[in-house]
Amino acid sequence: MAGLNRDALTAIVLLIVEAVFLQQTFQIREMSFATMGADVWPRAILIPLILCTLGYLAQSLRRGPDVVASENAEAGETVADGNWLYRYRNVFFCYGLFLAFLLTLDFFGMLIGGILFVFLALTAMGGASPRALALHALIAVVAVGAMWSIFTFALRVILPEGVILSTW
Amino acid sequence: MWIENVLGAADAVFQLKNMLLMTIGVLAGLIAGAIPGFTITMAVVLTLPFTFALSPIEGLSTMIGVFVGGLSGGLMSGVLTGIPGTPSSVATTFDGFPMARNGRPGLALGIGVWSSFAGGVISAIMLMSLAPQLAKIGLEFGPNDYVSLVLFALTITASLAGEQLLKGMIAGLMGLLLATIGEDSVNGIERLSFGMEFLESGFAFLPVLVGLFAFSQLMSDVANRDEARGRLMDAGAKSVRVEHLAAIREIIRNWAHLVRSSLIGAFTGILPAAGGSISNILAYDQAKKADKNPEKFGTGVPAGIIASESANNATAGGALITMMALGIPGDIVTAVMLGALLIHDVVPSPSFIGDQPKLAYGIFIAFFFANFLMLAVQSVALRGFLLVTKARMYALASVILCFCAIGVFALHNSTFDIWTLFIFGILGYGMRLLGFPLAPMILGVVLGPIAEVWLNRAVSSDSDPTLYFTRPWSLFFILIACFSIAFPWYQKAKKAGKGWADYFIPGLCAVLSIPLFMMEGTVRPIVAGALILVAIWIIVKQRKAAG
Numbered sequence: 173m174a175g176l177n178r179d180a181l182t183a184i185v186l187l188i189v190e191a192v193f194l195q196q197t198f199q200i201r202e203m204s205f206a207t208m209g210a211d212v213w214p215r216a217i218l219i220p221l222i223l224c225t226l227g228y229l230a231q232s233l234r235r236g237p238d239v240v241a242s243e244n245a246e247a248g249e250t251v252a253d254g255n256w257l258y259r260y261r262n263v264f265f266c267y268g269l270f271l272a273f274l275l276t277l278d279f280f281g282m283l284i285g286g287i288l289f290v291f292l293a294l295t296a297m298g299g300a301s302p303r304a305l306a307l308h309a310l311i312a313v314v315a316v317g318a319m320w321s322i323f324t325f326a327l328r329v330i331l332p333e334g335v336i337l338s339t340w
Numbered sequence: 341m342w343i344e345n346v347l348g349a350a351d352a353v354f355q356l357k358n359m360l361l362m363t364i365g366v367l368a369g370l371i372a373g374a375i376p377g378f379t380i381t382m383a384v385v386l387t388l389p390f391t392f393a394l395s396p397i398e399g400l401s402t403m404i405g406v407f408v409g410g411l412s413g414g415l416m417s418g419v420l421t422g423i424p425g426t427p428s429s430v431a432t433t434f435d436g437f438p439m440a441r442n443g444r445p446g447l448a449l450g451i452g453v454w455s456s457f458a459g460g461v462i463s464a465i466m467l468m469s470l471a472p473q474l475a476k477i478g479l480e481f482g483p484n485d486y487v488s489l490v491l492f493a494l495t496i497t498a499s500l501a502g503e504q505l506l507k508g509m510i511a512g513l514m515g516l517l518l519a520t521i522g523e524d525s526v527n528g529i530e531r532l533s534f535g536m537e538f539l540e541s542g543f544a545f546l547p548v549l550v551g552l553f554a555f556s557q558l559m560s561d562v563a564n565r566d567e568a569r570g571r572l573m574d575a576g577a578k579s580v581r582v583e584h585l586a587a588i589r590e591i592i593r594n595w596a597h598l599v600r601s602s603l604i605g606a607f608t609g610i611l612p613a614a615g616g617s618i619s620n621i622l623a624y625d626q627a628k629k630a631d632k633n634p635e636k637f638g639t640g641v642p643a644g645i646i647a648s649e650s651a652n653n654a655t656a657g658g659a660l661i662t663m664m665a666l667g668i669p670g671d672i673v674t675a676v677m678l679g680a681l682l683i684h685d686v687v688p689s690p691s692f693i694g695d696q697p698k699l700a701y702g703i704f705i706a707f708f709f710a711n712f713l714m715l716a717v718q719s720v721a722l723r724g725f726l727l728v729t730k731a732r733m734y735a736l737a738s739v740i741l742c743f744c745a746i747g748v749f750a751l752h753n754s755t756f757d758i759w760t761l762f763i764f765g766i767l768g769y770g771m772r773l774l775g776f777p778l779a780p781m782i783l784g785v786v787l788g789p790i791a792e793v794w795l796n797r798a799v800s801s802d803s804d805p806t807l808y809f810t811r812p813w814s815l816f817f818i819l820i821a822c823f824s825i826a827f828p829w830y831q832k833a834k835k836a837g838k839g840w841a842d843y844f845i846p847g848l849c850a851v852l853s854i855p856l857f858m859m860e861g862t863v864r865p866i867v868a869g870a871l872i873l874v875a876i877w878i879i880v881k882q883r884k885a886a887g
Contacts, residue, residue, distance in 0.1 A: 182774055186510070193517065193532060200531045207800045210524035210531050213792045214517065221513040228506045262562045262734070263769065270741065270762055277755060286742045293738035297568055315739040319746055327393040329750040 179232035186225045194218050265296040281334020286316040349701035352397045353709060361398055362706065365405025366713045367721070372406070373413020373425045375736075378561075380410030380426055380616075381672045382554045386740065388546055388680055389747030396684040396699055400677060401706040404656075407673050408460060408710040411616055411653045412718060415452035419645075420445060420580070428616030428652040431624035435637065435644030442640050445580045450587025451645045453718050455598060458591065459650030460711035462602040463609070463657025467664075468704045471693065474665035478690025481666075483798035484807045488817035490791040493668050495821040496611065497780040505828045507776045515784020516791070518543065525789045526796045538756050543764075545679045547748040547757040548785055551764025552771075552778055553672070554744055558737040559769045568734040582719060590642040597627045597643045598650050605651030609658020609671070616652035616671075623651030653711070660707060663688055664700060667790065672779050675786045683751075816855040823848050842882050846875035 176184075197218065200211040257264065273289040280288060294308035323329040352358065365387065372383035387406050391399030414429030419436035432452060439448040481489070494516075498508030521532045522542020533539035562568040591598055601623035608619035627647035628637045637644050659674045667688035669675035681688055686696060693700040748757045768778060798807070808814045826844070833841035849871040856868035 178774070196532050196534065201529055203527055203529060207803075208526070208796045210527055210529040213524075213795065214520045214532060216795075217513055217516045217520065217788075221510065221517065224506055224509045224513065228510060231506060260563060262565055262568055263559045266559060266562065266737070266741065267762075267766065270745075270765075273745070274755070274758055274762060277758070282746060282749070286746065290738045290742050293741065294735060297562060297565070297734040297738070298732070299569075311735060311739065316742055319743055323746055323750055327390070327750065329393075330753060331746065331749065332755070 177238040183229035282331040345697035361402045362405040365402040366409035369406035369409020370413040373410040397702040412456040431620040431648035439640035446583040455646045455649035456653040457715040459602040459653035463606040463654035464708040467657040485813040486794035488814040492817040492821040496824040499824040512780030512784045515781035516788040519788030547760035551761040552768035555765030556768030601647040601651040602654040605654030606658040609655035616655040619651040619655045620648040623647040812855040812858040849875040
């Protein structure tokens with residue numbers, strides 16, 4: 173695997189996913205009255221998709237291993253060093269906080285959960301000095317409060333209330 | 341009848357509520373366009389959740405306002421700082437920024453604002469006159485022709501990925517595949533749900549779109565910690581007085597550039613997937629070639645700003661022509677609008693203008709009116725937009741992420757849609773990192789169900805596959821699809837000076853004449869003959885130049 177470049181690995185993962193999808197098309201129920209079965213269209217997409225991915229794999233293999241990756245390896249830098257984790261820490265913070273927001277949505281609800289998410293995301297990316305914390309809290313309350321009010325009162329959307337607000 | 345429809349549509353568009361929504365839309369578009377890293381598509385995508393509670397005409401008018409505003413908003417940052425707010429205004433910076441540095445920022449902005457307005461109005465006139473005619477041609481299409489048209493739309497989108505053609509094709513096909521998950525759109529049979537209950541009805545269009553495009557774009561914008569913390573723009577946020585009269589005089593003096601560039605913009609927009617990011621460069625290049633003093637381009641000449649700004653605004657009208665006449669989105673923004681129409685159970689097709697005349701004429705009028713609103717709002721609130729660019733990206737991203745969650749939840753009142761947003765947010769960001777273009781995937785998601793319905797109709801009426809090659813329109817689209825796939829190789833070969841590249845365009849003209857000869861009537865065979873003459877003329881010209 174060390175000799176494979178990033179594109180070749182991507183192509184292999186794609187081929188596995190496509191194979192799973194292709195296998196699933198054989199599980200689709202057949203209808204006697206249908207002129208075109210429900211499995212025809214997905215297969216008509218999957219066949220050229222697999223061919224394109226094979227072409228992509230061949231193209232990637234011809235190119236050889238990633239230069240940057242091997243240079244990094246020579247310099248003693250590996251993925252395990254966590255450089256990429258550090259480089260993309262803002263992205264990981266955002267995805268992590270969004271996941272936490274989703275998992276706790278039933279408890280906090282959209283209003284409190286949204287305020288907490290925005291406040292924590294702002295603080296994770298923008299720093300946590302006392303002034304910044306106050307500013308982040310203000311932005312979170314005003315922005316999420318305004319959005320929540322527009323959807324609740326103007327557009328009449330019933331947003332998740334959460335345990336705290338419903339109890340209160 | 342026609343007048344009745346126009347008056348009915350005008351009545352709906354000029355309602356106070358609708359005009360207010362359009363003004364807010366234009367304002368939001370201008371702000372989004374002015375912020376580097378914030379695309380027009382993202383602005384239109386984020387507008388979509390608000391349109392559920394609105395009528396179709398109100399929702400579409402608002403989105404058109406955002407679209408028109410966004411196309412013009414990019415010029416402000418481009419002129420004042422040299423950083424284009426959107427890819428649609430890249431060429432504006434070539435002459436706009438030098439003119440501003442030469443001490444005429446007010447004139448540069450004025451030329452940009454008025455050129456945007458004029459380009460928009462010209463394309464609105466084209467939209468009103470061409471869309472009904474193109475729709476009449478569209479009525480000739482049978483199911484086979486439609487399947488080929490969708491194939492063409494997808495291949496041309498993929499070919500725009502240039503050297504990454506295979507990645508573009510894979511992304512487009514993945515979009516089509518994603519759209520097949522859940523109930524089959526013809527017979528309602530469950531498929532590819534992997535036994536998971538929440539996948540039985542498939543993914544909703546909006547969370548997929550917002551996740552793929554907006555969520556992943558925001559992650560790209562905040563990935564660099566230092567850039568995310570810095571102000572969006574530090575320079576240029578000074579008060580500038582727009583020189584309206586001087587700008588109008590310059591535009592009148594350069595009217596030929598204005599008309600040519602507007603036409604280039606509108607026709608680029610008509611092509612599926614080719615948007616303002618291409619048209620502004622194309623129009624600038626043509627203006628430079630046609631001008632008496634091409635060497636002055638890049639030093640701050642009015643013609644450069646006129647070409648770019650009129651072309652990018654005219655693209656919007658062109659994209660709407662394709663969507664309204666054929667039911668095929670001209671670019672991602674019109675794909676989102678098509679999604680908005682589908683949410684309101686309105687299916688655009690060649691019969692759309694005939695079946696929904698008030699809505700169709702309402703879109704025409706709204707687009708026309710949006711250009712006037714853009715002119716007014718941009719002239720009045722220029723300073724306000726510049727203040728917005730003082731914000732920091734991490735603050736905008738955090739708030740918008742929360743808004744995305746609320747917006748997609750509002751569609752079906754379902755938490756599953758927020759999970760979909762999250763999953764596609766990760767997928768979209770991964771695709772960006774790996775160099776996969778997102779536009780083909782989004783078009784695939786939108787066009788997938790439409791293509792399946794037409795394929796089913798084609799199989800039901802006649803399962804003979806040779807029909808795809810014997811029906812003139814189907815053959816026409818298949819041939820252009822083949823050439824669009826080969827286009828990246830042609831570009832590479834042309835740069836490398838390979839001989840076969842000289843025959844690509846003549847070959848395209850000659851090959852396209854075949855289906856046109858097969859069509860009934862007298863006009864189309866004459867056009868076919870003209871295409872062959874053009875092919876011969878290009879070859880002769882190239883031979884002379886070489887010899």
